[in-house]
Amino acid sequence: MSLSIGSLVTISHYSMTSVFTSTVLAVNENSIEVKLPRECMRADFSAGDPLAVAYEFKNSPIIKGGRVIYFNARDGVLVFEEDLYEEEMRMRSYDRFPVSLYADYRVVEEMVNRKNYALVKDISEHGLLIYSRESHFNGLNLSMDIYITRSVLTMDAEIVRRVEHDGYYEYGLRIKHQGSYVLNQIKNYIKKSESELIANYKDE
Known part of the structure; x- marks a missing residue:
C-alpha cells in the first residue's frame, strides 16, 4: 500500500458536489482511515459506496477506485479500501x-x-x-x-x-x-x- 499516516488523499464521492482532501490517520492491511474535512459532515457515506481517490507516490500521481467500509459522522472519520488490480x-x-x-x-x-x-x-x-x-x-x-x-x-x-x-x-x-x-x-x-x-x- 502506497499511503502512510499523514498523507493527503483527495476523494470523490457521489454525495458531494466537489472533490475533497483528507488526511490519513491509519493504514491497515486492507483499509485506510482518514479524517474528513468539515464540509463532509453532512455527506451520506454508506458501506459499499464507490470512491475515486488520488494521492502522490514517489512524486507521481496515483488515481484508484475504492469502496467505503465505515463512516463515523460524529468524529468525521471515513474508512475505505482500495480496489485491487484484477x-x-x-x-x-x-x-x-x-x-x-x-x-x-x-x-x-x-x-x-x-x-x-x-x-x-x-x-x-x-x-x-x-x-x-x-x-x-x-x-x-x-x-x-x-x-x-x-x-x-x-x-x-x-x-x-x-x-x-x-x-x-x-x-x-x-x-x-x-x-x-x-x-x-x-x-x-x-x-x-x-x-x-x-x-x-x-x-x-
Whole structure:
C-alpha cells in the first residue's frame, strides 16, 4: 500500500458536489482511515459506496477506485479500501477511470417508464461498471442518466456481465454509441475529473 499516516488523499464521492482532501490517520492491511474535512459532515457515506481517490507516490500521481467500509459522522472519520488490480481489468480493451456517481436507468425491454437507482463505479469511452439492487439478465439494454457536476450524461448501454453480491448486483455495461456526442462527453468528463483529483491534493 502506497499511503502512510499523514498523507493527503483527495476523494470523490457521489454525495458531494466537489472533490475533497483528507488526511490519513491509519493504514491497515486492507483499509485506510482518514479524517474528513468539515464540509463532509453532512455527506451520506454508506458501506459499499464507490470512491475515486488520488494521492502522490514517489512524486507521481496515483488515481484508484475504492469502496467505503465505515463512516463515523460524529468524529468525521471515513474508512475505505482500495480496489485491487484484477485479471479482468487487464483484459479490458479500454482503461476504466474510477468514479463515484449517482445514476438512474430504465430497462428498455420492460416497456415501462420505471426508473431504477444505481451507482457508477468506473467508466471508459466504451463501457462502465455500476452497482444496483435490481436483478437483470445479461443482454438487456438500459437507458441511463448519469448525474455529473452540473450536467446529465444520457446514454444507452447493454449488460454484458453480472455478478451477484450480498444485497446488490454488479453490472458491466457496454455503451452503445450513436454518434460522437456521448463519446466526447465521456472524454471531457474523464479529463476534467482527473485534473481535479490531482490538482486538489497538490494545492494543499
